[in-house]
Amino acid sequence: MISNDRKAVVVGGSNGIGLAICKALVQRGYYIEICDCAQPEEGVLATDSYSYHYSNLLDFDEDAFESLASDQSVELLMVTAGIGRIADFQFHHTAEIEKMLTIDTVSTMKIFRIFYDRILSDKPFYTGVMGSISGWMSTPSASVYAAAKAAVVRFVESVNIELEAYGSPNRILDISPASFKGSKFYGGKNDLAITGALAAEILEHLFVRETRFIPQYKETFKAVLERYHNDPHEYGLHSFKYKHESGRLDNNKRVKIGYLSGTFDLFHVGHLNLLRRAKAQCDYLIVGVHGSGAWKGKETFILFEERKAIVGACKYVDKVVDSCREDSDAWDLWHYDKLFVGSDYKGTERFIRYEEYFKDKGVEIVYFPYTQSTSSTQLRNAILSGKKSE
Known part of the structure; x- marks a missing residue:
């Protein structure tokens, strides 16, 4: 059984190089605190050698990282989580740009800030992060990923000074x-027989507190970087041509757009839960707000523009729009991939019609079961009862 008196926090430790680093650290006697949005693959790590913490860097849990940073038995931090793809800039949705920069850059810097008292101290504390060779040069057809990693590279360089x-x-x-x-990062499968050697090499550089490690630097990338610095424009054109001719581009739509509509009067936790669950199933959530509750035979207490402002202030909502008469009409405007609605609508004439309409459009209707919580009806009844008693 691994002792808990030497711990390492690995963000993104469930897959790829992160998982290989976890295994190498266990072999060195570390107990691993894995932070990831998925559980590590079964059988790779002994169950008594790690703890798993669900971590979605798009919904940053500051308290969870502060708790890990305050654990004095933690003496190593490695951030390997990241996303990216090779695609020309015009094929990146704004939601994908935000997602990439949030995970690869913003959340990564937040983690280091939370652990910074440990890093800045006189006591040994080992810290590493996955940058990318793309962050060291212009990378056409991977511009967003390169920008995110360039920020990480310059951040590390500056903070080390x-x-x-x-x-x-x-x-x-x-x-x-x-x-x-x-690594699954590139669309393949985790294979520690391949990533294990790289993980061991990374740790060798980490434990002597080096500031930079570019694998195969002497063999390949010293010459590549020299060529780039000698003529960045020529190198960029060559890189662009190579990616296009090699078939490495992924210029397909990658963002899932979600849509739901509602009145959102007397905004409460039930509304919040609905929006959170919807955003968890899409990358970009559009919410249509009804002008009134007349379609349900109910009066509204909050003005339309105020309700839109309240919904728009929710961190799970990317865009607020005036709802259409029919949700199918909204598809003509926004071309969403998922339509979210309460399960009480399933089987109704309206949604049977929607299911038929969306058959050839690749739209999934997601029916959310209602949970026990405060409801608009409860609040509305309480307000109306109060009015009657006056």
């Missing part, structure tokens, strides 16, 4: 590989 200036012996290791096999 601050650490040196403050007299801390600790450093952050920027690991900047090119593509490699054995």
Whole structure:
């Protein structure tokens, strides 16, 4: 059984190089705190060698990371979580841009800030993050990913200078590989027989507190970087041509757009739960707000524009619009992939008609069961009862 007195936090430790690093750390006697949006694959790590913490970097849980940072038995932090793809810029939806920068850059920096007192201290604390060779040069046809990783690369470079200036012996290791096999990141399968050697090499550089590790630097990337710096424009054109001719581009739609509509009068936790559950199933959530509750035979208490403002302030909502008479009409405007609605509508004439309408449009209707919580009806009845008693 692994002792809990030496711990490592690995963000993104359930897959790919992160999982390989976890296994290598276990072999060195570390107990692993894995933070990821999915459980690690069964059988790779002994069940008594790690704890799993659900972590969605798009919905950053500051308290969870603060709890891990305050654990004095934690002496290592590795951030390997990241997303990206090779695609020309015009094929990136705004939601994908935000998602990539949030996961690869913003949330990564937040994690380091939360752990920074540990990194800045005199006590040994080992820290690393997955950058990318794309962050060291212009990368046409992967511009958003390159921008996210360039920010990480410059962040690490800058903070390491601050650490040196403050007299801390600790450093952050920027690991900047090119593509490699054995990881789900590139659409394949986890294969520790391939990633294991790279993980071991990463740890060798981490434990001597280096600041930069570019795998195959001498063999390949020293010459590549020199070529880029000698003529960035020529290199960029060559890179663009290579990606297009090699069939590596993924210029397909990757963002799932969701849509739901409602009155959202007397906004309450039931509304919040609905919006959260909808956003969990799509990348970009559009919410249509009804002008009144007349379609349900109910009066509204909050003005239409105020209800739109309230819904729009919710972090799970990407766009607020005036609802259409029919949700099918909204598809003509927004071309959404998923329509969210309460389960009490399933089987109604209206939604039987919708199901038929969407058959050839690739739209999934998601019926959410209602949960026990505060409801608009309860609030409305309480207000009306109060009015009657006056």
